[in-house]
Amino acid sequence: MLELAILGLLKERAMHGYELRKQLGQKLGFFWTVSFGSLYPTLKKLERRGVVEKFFPGDQTSRRKQVYRITAAGEAEFLELLTEGAHSAWEEDKFPLRLAFFRHVGPETRIRLLERRKAYLEDKLDEGRRVLNRARRGMSDTYTLSLMRHGVETTEHDLAWLDTLITAERATLSDGKAAGAAAPAGAIAEPGAPEDPRPTEELQTK
Amino acid sequence: MLELAILGLLKERAMHGYELRKQLGQKLGFFWTVSFGSLYPTLKKLERRGVVEKFFPGDQTSRRKQVYRITAAGEAEFLELLTEGAHSAWEEDKFPLRLAFFRHVGPETRIRLLERRKAYLEDKLDEGRRVLNRARRGMSDTYTLSLMRHGVETTEHDLAWLDTLITAERATLSDGKAAGAAAPAGAIAEPGAPEDPRPTEELQTK
DNA sequence: TCCCGCTATATCGACGCGATACATCGCGGC
DNA sequence: GCCGCGATGTATCGCGTCGATATAGCGGGA
Secondary structure (H helix, E strand, O other): OHHHHHHHHHHHOOEEHHHHHHHHHHHHOOOOOOOHHHHHHHHHHHHHHOOEEEOOOOOOOOOOOOEEEEOHHHHHHHHHHHHOOOOOOHHHHOHHHHHHOHHHOOHHHHHHHHHHHHHHHHHHHHHHHHHHHHHHOOOOOHHHHHHHHHHHHHHHHHHHHHHHHHHHHHHHHHHHHHOOOOOOOOOOOOOOOOOOOOOOOOOOOO | OHHHHHHHHHHHOOEEHHHHHHHHHHHHOOOOOOOHHHHHHHHHHHHHHOOEEEOOOOOOOOOOOOEEEEOHHHHHHHHHHHHOOOOOOHHHHOHHHHHHOHHHOOHHHHHHHHHHHHHHHHHHHHHHHHHHHHHHOOOOOHHHHHHHHHHHHHHHHHHHHHHHHHHHHHHHHHHHHHOOOOOOOOOOOOOOOOOOOOOOOOOOOO
8 A cells, every 4th residue: 555655665765745746656657646635644644653754854944845764664564565465455456566666675575476466367367258258148238348358458468567577587586596696585685785876866856 | 436337237227236246246347346335335325316216115124135226317317427427537447337338328429438538548658658768768677667668558558449449439330320320319328229239249359 | 026836735525445244045964 | 954154135334545625835937
């Protein structure tokens, strides 16, 4: 949910609410657009829980531009949400959100999450095909039928895309091993580089 | 929203809540799964508003099988919701729902709705491409980029599908006119054949 | 100077979701 | 014969998100 998105963005750099929304729009605009009605209450809740905190880089005394920063507890919760997190329902339609923060976890975890997603889509595809075939021999108007066909095609396209991601990930894994890299990386991002020098660098509003 | 779905299904035949959910799962399972937590309250609200009514209040004293039926007012509201309805936001991600009831409106209305959807997706695609290009020349990790690319591709696929629907619809229109059919049909389903089983007949993907 | 549009924070009501509870029915196993 | 269990069926609760809206400082252009 929103918490994961906020923590993920704040992990990359400190921001205020308005900016969080803009960044999220850039990253996930295709799939999701957060509303302020969700953002600000959630931000407050996160602050109360101690996973983010207000951060004043200087003279800002007035109530203007509330910059937030992630805490250590927040970092932990972020990884928890990203890699585990309640399965089944909500996690699946927020998969793009997880993917957007993939660089914060190790290759093994990435593959695990990709495979889980793949299994889910395969189930959905099977079910879709079954319903489609049942509908074909029977009534059902043209539009419903076309809708079902399109759904099946879209899911097939998604699966093909997932496969390319998995393939690329496995290649990365082999390369790393072949090159003798010392990064098995349990299930978490490489501990040697938690502050990747340039996660965003160029991002300013304008 | 849910109201449109309920009215549309009840227009086809009287049903009770549980059955509504099942039917909807069949028609739109790929895009949407209604929950009882939405269904029953909405059903009650619709009854209070007088657009649906209980059908078998007779001997049933206990809470068992409450069959609902659409009223004349409901029919009117259904068409209103289907063809007009608050634009911009919610209507767009519920487009499949509209399509599922397309056979209840005339070809001109169908084309109008399809064109509107197309314009929306074209806007989204342009915006997506712009963000993608900006992200390409700059930072952004592999995953975010792949996500954006996939979003663009999916939208292109959706647009292509829409085009086949529009083409087929125009063909139907010409055929009807060429055959001298007496159905200009203002903007509403042909009154002579409200239960036309197959509006276009031949539309299959390949 | 005044107005407009962007930045920025905040709240409200509505609504759909998932979980849960609670009945009834039918059917197959033992 | 009766027992359990899964499918049918209705209903409610809390929560998270949404869209609309309010407010206010800010900078730029006519």
